[in-house]
Amino acid sequence: MKKLLTATAATALLAGTAMAEDVKLGIMFGFTGPIESLSPAMASGAELAMKEVSDSGKLLDGSTVTPVRADTGCADNALATANAERLVAEGINGLVGGDCSGVTGAILQNVAVPNGMVMISPSATSPGLSVMEDNGLFFRTSPSDAREGEIMADILQERGVSSIALTYTNNDYGKGLSEAIKSSFEALGGEVTIVAAHEDGKADYSAEVGALASAGGDILVVAGYLDQGGLGIIQSSLDSGAFDTFGLPGGMIGDSLPENVGPDLNGSYGQAPGSKSEAADSFFGMAEGAGFDGSSIFVPESYDAAALFMLAMQAAGSSNPADYGGKIMDVANEPGEKIYPGELAKGLELLAAGEEIDYVGASGVELIGPGESAGAYREIEVIDGEMKTVNYR
C-alpha cells in the first residue's frame, strides 16, 4: 500500500512537471424526468469523445479528460441550477448541456454567465436561446426549432396534409416549436385548426384529446415528450379514435414510443436532427463498440459537443473557459482540414502544429449565427413498430 502511494505521488509529480492536467467536463442532462430514456445514451456519446481524447494523450501535453455527470431533471430549473453550481464549485472546465431548453436557459443565466463558464448544449432547441444574452458563452450542436418548424411544414406538405391539429407540452421547448411549426405550415398554405397546450405528468388526457378531436384536422402534431404527456395524448387519441396518424417532432422520436403505443403508431412520421453521412455511420459503429445506441436522438450531437470543447482547448492552448471560448467557432467551421468522428487525435495534432481544422463530427457540425447548428434532419417514419429513417433533409 505504501509503495503504491509513493508511486502514485511520484506519477502525479511527474505529470505535473509535464504541464498535463486533469480536465473536467460537466455533463448535465435530464437523467430523471421527461426525457430520462434519452439521457443515458447522450451522456455515453459525450463520454465516448472524452475517452477518445484521454486515450490519445494528445490534448494539452497529455492531459486527461474526466466526465462529471449531473442531473437537470429536464424541467426542474431549481435542481438544474443547483447542480450546475455544484459542478462549477468542483472545478469543471466546461459544461456539456443542458438538455431541455428551459433548464438550459436557467443554467446559462444563473450559473454560466456569472461564472464565465462555457456551455455547449447538444439538444436545447428553443428559438428563444438564439437571442438570450450569453456573453459568447453558449453554443449548441443542435439547430433552433425555427428550422425544425420549416422542415416539418415541408414534410407535411409533401405528404399531402392540408390541415393539422397541434398540441404542445407547456414549456419553452414545446411553445417555441409549436409556434415555428404553425407559422411555417401556414406560410405554405396549410391550415392549423387548433393549437392547444398539454401538461406533462397527468393521468388522463381524454379532455385534451376531446378538444383536439373537435377541432379536427388530417393529422395530430404532438410537440411533446415521448415519456410524458406526448405519449398520453397519442394513447388517448388512439383509444378514442380521434386521430390515426401523428406528426412527431424531435422530442417524440425514440424507441420507447412505438414500444409503448404498439402497432397503431405505424404510419406516423416526423423528423429529428441528424445527417446522412459516412461520418454518422462510422459514429454509429463506434457507439455500438462502446455498448450504446449511437443512432438514438441527440447522441451524435452530444459527442460533437464534447469534442468541440477539447478541440477548442487545444486551439487555445488552455483549458480556461475565458481562453478557449472564442475558439469554438474557429474549430467548428471552415477553413481547415475536415475532422470526422474517431479522428479527434488527428485534429488535436493538427491544432498542436498550429494548423486550422474544420470539425465535421458525427452530426455534420456547422455553427451559424450566435453559435448554433445550421441543422440537418432525418425524416422518420414508424414502420412495423420501429422508427426508420426514410429520408434526409
Place this chain on the structure above:
Amino acid sequence: MDFLNALVALSNFVLVPAIAYGSQLALGALGVTLIYGILRFSNFAHGDTMAFGAMIAVLVTWGLQAAGVSFGPLPTALLALPFAILGCIVLVLVTDRMVYRFYREQKAKPVILVIVSMGVMFIMNGLVRFIIGPDDQRFSDGERFLISAREFKAMTGLNEGLAIKTSQGITVIMAVVAVVLLFWFLNKTRTGKSMRAYSDNEDLALLSGINPERVVMITWIIVAALATTAGVLYGLDKSFKPFVYFQLLLPIFASAIVGGLGSPVGAIAGGFIIAFSEVTITYAWKKVLTYLAPENLEPSGLVQFLSTDYKFAVSFVILLIVLLFKPTGLFKGKAV
C-alpha cells in the same frame, strides 16, 4: 345520420369518459362520506389510502404476471384486487390503532382529527413513494377494448367512432356491484344497522349496547375496500401514479360535499355531478354542434367554455356554489 354522428361523438368524448370517471369519484366519495358520517371527521388521507391500495394491486399484478397467471380478456389486476383490499385493511386498521384511537379516547374535536388525518396523509404519501417510486406504472393487460373506434365505424358506417375501453366497462360494473353490496349491508344487516345508529346518535347507540370499537373497525374495513377498488379502477382506466391520487382528493371531497357529507346516496350523485360538469365544461363542442346545426350556422370557434387546464377549477366552483346556497348538500347531509 348527422344526428346519429353527433350522438356518437358526444358519447365517445363526453358520456363514456364521464360515466367511468363519475363511478370512480363516487366510490372515492363513498369512503369519505362513511368516515365523516361514522367517525365524524374529514379524512384527508383518503386519496393516499387509494394510492396505497392500488400500489399493492400493482405489485401483486406484477407477481401474478411473472408467475404466468392471467385472467383471460380481463385485466389481471382484478385477481389482485382481493389481496390489495386485505393489505389496505391492514394499513388502515394499524393506522387507526396507532393514531386515531388515541384521539377518539381523548374525545378530540373534529378539526383536530382533520389535521391528524393530514399528517397521516403525508406519511402514506411517503410510504407509497418509498415502496413503488413516484413514477407512472403500467399494470393493465388483457383486452383493451370492448368496442374500438375503428370496429364501431366499420360496423355502423358512421363518420364518428365510439370506443369503450374494457377498463371503463369494468369500472361501471364494479361500481354498481360495490354500491349495491354497501347499501344492502347498511340497510339489511344487523352490523350495518348498528353503524347507522352509531352515526345518527352516538350516545343512544352506546346505551343500546352497540360496541363502538367494532363499529369503527368495520367502517375502516369497508372504507379500505372502497378506496382500494376506486384506486385500482382509476389506475386501470388512466394510469397509476402516486401524485395523481393526491390530486383526486379535491374532486372526491367536492363530490361528497355536493351530495351531502354523511349521505351515501349523495356521494354517488355528487360523483356523477362533478364528473359530468368537469367533462362537459372543458369539452370543445364544435364537432357535435357542427353535426346538429343547420347549414351555414356551424360554429367557427371551438365552443369550449374553459380550457382543459381548468378542470379542477370546475370542482372548486361547484363546491363553492353548493356551500353558499345549500351547505348541507343536495341530499341533506350534515352541515360542514
